[in-house]
Amino acid sequence: MxxxxxxxxxxxxxxxxxxxxxxxxxxxxxxxxxxxxxxxxxxxxxxxxxxxxxxxxxxxxxxxxxxxxxxxxxxxxxxxxxxxxxxxxxxxxxxxxxxxxxxxxxxxxxxxxxxxxxxxxxxxxxxxxxxxxxxxxxxxxxxxxxxxxxxxxxxxxxxxxxxxxxxxxxxxxxxxxxxxxxxxxxxxxxxxxxxxxxxxxxxxxxxxxxxxxxxxxxxxxxxxxxxxxxxxxxxxxxxxxxxxxGGSDPMIVCDDADIPAAVEGVVRGRFYNCGQVCTAVKRLYVYESIADEFVRRLTARVEAIVVGNGMDRGVGMGPLNNRAGLERVVGQVDAARDRDEGEIVTGGQAPRGEAYERGHFFLPTLIAGVPHDSVLFAEEVFGPVLPIATVPGLDEALELANNSRYGLGASVWTHSADVIARATEELEAGIVWVNQHLRIPPEVPFGGTKAxxxxxxxxxxxxxxxxxxxxxxxxx
Missing domain, CATH: 3.40.605.10 (Aldehyde Dehydrogenase; Chain A, domain 1)
Structure with a gap:
C-alpha cells in the first residue's frame, strides 16, 4: 500500500x-x-x-x-x-x-x-x-x-x-x-x-x-x-x-432504572471495541439501594463475554490495539491494586492460554467500591476496565460525575422526568444520553467541554x- x-x-x-x-x-x-x-x-x-x-x-x-x-x-x-x-x-x-x-x-x-x-x-x-x-x-x-x-x-x-x-x-x-x-x-x-x-x-x-x-x-x-x-x-x-x-464518561444508574437494560448499557458502553472509545462508559455511579443486585447481574454478564481474535465466531471482545495501550491499562489496574482502591470483582489480568500469548489481550474488568479519589476515576482508562462507586442519591452522583477534567459524554438511567431534567441540565458534557450510551448518529453534533x-x-x-x-x- x-x-x-x-x-x-x-x-x-x-x-x-x-x-x-x-x-x-x-x-x-x-x-x-x-x-x-x-x-x-x-x-x-x-x-x-x-x-x-x-x-x-x-x-x-x-x-x-x-x-x-x-x-x-x-x-x-x-x-x-x-x-x-x-x-x-x-x-x-x-x-x-x-x-x-x-x-x-x-x-x-x-x-x-x-x-x-x-x-x-x-x-x-x-x-x-x-x-x-x-x-x-x-x-x-x-x-x-x-x-x-x-x-x-x-x-x-x-x-x-x-x-x-x-x-x-x-x-x-x-x-x-x-x-x-x-x-x-x-x-x-x-x-x-x-x-x-x-x-x-x-x-x-x-x-x-x-x-x-x-x-x-x-x-x-x-x-x-x-x-x-x-x-x-x-x-x-x-x-x-x-x-x-478524549473523555472519562460517567454513567449514573438511579434506583428506578430498568436494571437489565442498564446492565446491557454498561456492557456495550464500556467493553465495545475493548473499551477503546472516547465516549465509552469509564466511571459507573450506582445508587446504593440497588448496587448489590446491579453489580451481581453485571458481573455475570461481563464474565460471559468471549475474548479472542476478532475474526473468530462468537468473540465479543478483541485485544487492545497496541502494546503501549495494554501496558498503560495494566499499570493503571496495578496502581489501583497496590493502593487498595476497590475490589476486583472479575478480570484484572490478561487471559491465559496459548491463543492469547502473541496478542494485546486483557480481560473485561470490574472493580467495585472504588474510592472517589482513585487513579481509575482521575485518569482516562482507555481499555476494558470499569471502576464502580455507589452513591446515596442524585446530588452526590452529579457532583462526582462533574468532578473530572473531562467533559465529553455522560448518561443517566432513570424513568423520572424530574431527574432527567436536572441531569441533562447539570451534567458537564458535550453529549448527554438518557437510558442509553455511546451511540452517535451522524446528525448529532459531537464534541466536548473542558479538557x-x-x-x-x-x-x-x-x-x-x-x-x-x-x-x-x-x-x-
Whole structure:
C-alpha cells in the first residue's frame, strides 16, 4: 500500500516503510510508507492545486461523489471490515458496523449538500445584506486508531462537502482501511489532489500538517497532551481547530432504572471495541439501594463475554490495539491494586492460554467500591476496565460525575422526568444520553467541554466548522 498524493499512489520520499501488525496474533497485516515532512508538503501542494476546481463545483455535485463512494463502500463492506479487524483488533461484527457507519456519514453529507444556502436580510437604511459561506481551503485531518473509518468520515465528510481539500494522516497502527476508503473515493469521482493520505509518525507527519501555513484548519482526535501540542503548532498561523481529546464518561444508574437494560448499557458502553472509545462508559455511579443486585447481574454478564481474535465466531471482545495501550491499562489496574482502591470483582489480568500469548489481550474488568479519589476515576482508562462507586442519591452522583477534567459524554438511567431534567441540565458534557450510551448518529453534533476539546463534528454544524462567512452589504 502506498500513500495517496495528487491522485497517485506513491512511495515516501525516504523510500522506507513501516509494518502494520494484527493486535490479536502479532502477524504482519501489511505495510505503509514511512512519510515525512517533504511528503506532507507535496500533499499540501497537490491540495492547493486542486482547491480552485473542487471549490468551484456546486455542493450538489460534490455531494454526488460522496454518495457514489458510499454505495461502493457498502458493496465492499465484507472485505473492508475484515481488513479493519485485522489491523485494529475489534470483533468482525463491530468492524462491519463501523464500515457501514462511514457510508452513513457520506450519505448524510450528500443529503446536506442539496440544501446549501446563504442568508439574505433587508435592513432598511443599511441596505440589503447577503451572508455567503465559502470553504476555508486546505484542511488537515489527524485521526486515531480506535475508530479509524468512523473518525475519517467525521472529518472528510463535512470538509469535502463544504468545498475544501484535505490532507489526512491515519494512525500508524491502523492506516490500511483509511487508505482503501480513500481509494474508493477516488474511484467514485473525487478529483486528484482533493483528498491526500500521508502515512507516518505523528511527530513528523502530524506536526507538519499542524504547522504548515498552507493548511487553514486542523481537525485532530486523540489524547489531551498531543492535542495541546497540535494547538501550539497551529497557533502561529491562527488556524481553525477542532480538537476531540478524549473523555472519562460517567454513567449514573438511579434506583428506578430498568436494571437489565442498564446492565446491557454498561456492557456495550464500556467493553465495545475493548473499551477503546472516547465516549465509552469509564466511571459507573450506582445508587446504593440497588448496587448489590446491579453489580451481581453485571458481573455475570461481563464474565460471559468471549475474548479472542476478532475474526473468530462468537468473540465479543478483541485485544487492545497496541502494546503501549495494554501496558498503560495494566499499570493503571496495578496502581489501583497496590493502593487498595476497590475490589476486583472479575478480570484484572490478561487471559491465559496459548491463543492469547502473541496478542494485546486483557480481560473485561470490574472493580467495585472504588474510592472517589482513585487513579481509575482521575485518569482516562482507555481499555476494558470499569471502576464502580455507589452513591446515596442524585446530588452526590452529579457532583462526582462533574468532578473530572473531562467533559465529553455522560448518561443517566432513570424513568423520572424530574431527574432527567436536572441531569441533562447539570451534567458537564458535550453529549448527554438518557437510558442509553455511546451511540452517535451522524446528525448529532459531537464534541466536548473542558479538557475534552473544542469544536464540533457531525451534523450540519460541522459544515460551519469548515467554512467562513462573508457579509456583503448593498445599498442601491
Amino acid at each position: 502506498k500513500m495517496l498524493i495528487n491522485g497517485e499512489w506513491r512511495d515516501s520520499v525516504s523510500g522506507k516503510v513501516f509494518l502494520v501488525h494484527n493486535p490479536a496474533t502479532g502477524d504482519v497485516v501489511g505495510e505503509a510508507p514511512l512519510g515525512g515532512e517533504d511528503d506532507v508538503r507535496s500533499a499540501i501542494e497537490a491540495a492547493g492545486e486542486a482547491f480552485a476546481d473542487w471549490s468551484a463545483r456546486s455542493s450538489r455535485d460534490r455531494g454526488k461523489v460522496l454518495f457514489f463512494a458510499a454505495e461502493e463502500v457498502r458493496r465492499r463492506n465484507t472485505d473492508l471490515a475484515a481488513l479493519l479487524t485485522a489491523e485494529q483488533g475489534k470483533p468482525i461484527r463491530e468492524a462491519v458496523d463501523e464500515i457501514n457507519g462511514f457510508a452513513n456519514i457520506l450519505e448524510y453529507y450528500h443529503a446536506l449538500s442539496a440544501g446549501e444556502r446563504g442568508e439574505f436580510m433587508n435592513l432598511g437604511g443599511y441596505g440589503r445584506v447577503t451572508v455567503e459561506r465559502r470553504p476555508l481551503g486546505i484542511c488537515g485531518a489527524i485521526i486515531p486508531w480506535n475508530m479509524p473509518a468512523i473518525i475519517m468520515g467525521w472529518k472528510i465528510g463535512p470538509a469535502l462537502t463544504a468545498g475544501n481539500t484535505v490532507v489526512l494522516k491515519p494512525a500508524r497502527t491502523a492506516p490500511l482501511t483509511c487508505m482503501k476508503l480513500a481509494e474508493i473515493l477516488g474511484d467514485a469521482g473525487l478529483p486528484p489532489g482533493v483528498l491526500n493520505v500521508v502515512t507516518g509518525p505523528g511527530e513528523t507527519v502530524g506536526r507538519e500538517i499542524a504547522r504548515n501555513p498552507g493548511v487553514r484548519k486542523v481537525s485532530f482526535t486523540g489524547e489531551v497532551g498531543t492535542g495541546r501540542q497540535v494547538a501550539l503548532d497551529a497557533a502561529p498561523a491562527l488556524k481553525r481547530l477542532t480538537l476531540e481529546l 475534552s476539546g473544542i469544536g464540533r463534528e457531525n451534523g450540519s454544524r460541522a459544515l460551519e466548522e469548515y467554512m467562513e462567512e462573508k457579509a456583503v452589504l448593498i445599498r442601491l
